[in-house]
Amino acid sequence: xxxxxxxxxxxxxxxxxxxxxxxxxxxxxxxxxxxxxxxxxxxxxxxxxxxxxxxxxxxxxxxxxxxxxxxxxxxxxxxxxxxxxxxxxxxxxxxxxxxxxxxxxxxxxxxxxxxxxxxxxxxxxxxxxxxxxxxxxxxxxxxxxxxxxxxxxxxxxxxxxxxxxxxxxxxxxxxxxxxxxxxxxxxxxxxxxxxxxxxxxxxxxxxxxxxxxxxxx
DNA sequence: CACCAGGCAAGTA
DNA sequence: TACTTGCATGGT
Numbered sequence: 001x002x003x004x005x006x007x008x009x010x011x012x013x014x015x016x017x018x019x020x021x022x023x024x025x026x027x028x029x030x031x032x033x034x035x036x037x038x039x040x041x042x043x044x045x046x047x048x049x050x051x052x053x054x055x056x057x058x059x060x061x062x063x064x065x066x067x068x069x070x071x072x073x074x075x076x077x078x079x080x081x082x083x084x085x086x087x088x089x090x091x092x093x094x095x096x097x098x099x100x101x102x103x104x105x106x107x108x109x110x111x112x113x114x115x116x117x118x119x120x121x122x123x124x125x126x127x128x129x130x131x132x133x134x135x136x137x138x139x140x141x142x143x144x145x146x147x148x149x150x151x152x153x154x155x156x157x158x159x160x161x162x163x164x165x166x167x168x169x170x171x172x173x174x175x176x177x178x179x180x181x182x183x184x185x186x187x188x189x190x191x192x193x194x195x196x197x198x199x200x201x202x203x204x205x206x207x208x209x210x211x212x213x214x215x216x217x
Numbered sequence: 218c219a220c221c222a223g224g225c226a227a228g229t230a
Numbered sequence: 231t232a233c234t235t236g237c238a239t240g241g242t
Contacts, residue, residue: 040224046240047223081222081239089225127225147223192223201221202242 003159004176010157010210011177014190017209023189024137026051029105031060032138036130037089038080050080062103065094089125096123109139117143128166136188142181144173145188149195156199157210 001009025044026032031051038047053076054060059068074087094103096119101107108116113135120131128146135141146169155162161169177183198208 036223039222041222041237042224042239043222043241045222049240079239082224082237083239085225085237125225129224133223145223149223188223195223 007176011187013209014194018190018193021189023185029138033134034090036133038086042081046080050077062094062097066098092123092125113141136184140181142179144170144184146170149191153199
């Protein structure tokens, strides 16, 4: 079985199991971007709480966040963990958005995808996964998001991605999948769902939808 | 109690 | 280039 066939096979199995997931949970592109930063190495449940608290304080806009004091933001996003660090990271992104695009996400997404990705990566606190999550789920750009679940699921099912670089994994998916936003969107959402339910560090493999694949580790 | 969660940057060898 | 460490809350 080639890598291409495995990627397609996993997609089909997970898609049949979970159905359409319609990611990302978030009402606006800006909310999606903030969520992408807050969820770094943190459970989504905690991020939901933090996002709700920002909304209730009317701080979930670029303008409001830029004007807010660090201490106020930190207090509100406290449930998402690393709150001092993430306050700076969110403000770094907001500063870029305000300075470059007058706070407009739609203006930002008028840029071409790869140049914009390079610019996002220059922001302190935005790495490859966060940048790609913003591009795909806030901007509907055709880029594949790689995360810890991707490495773990495919390592356990025969492709040892745990030792691969981010770009190597991303290139594999983007080579062998149709270059469509809908496919990249759904695939990463499927992987996160599969990871949460069946492929945590402490494995829960009994009802794994990928039963027929050879499992390692 | 220990361990984990939809990472990232900075430091060291 | 390839590790290691700090960052922090809430759930299992």
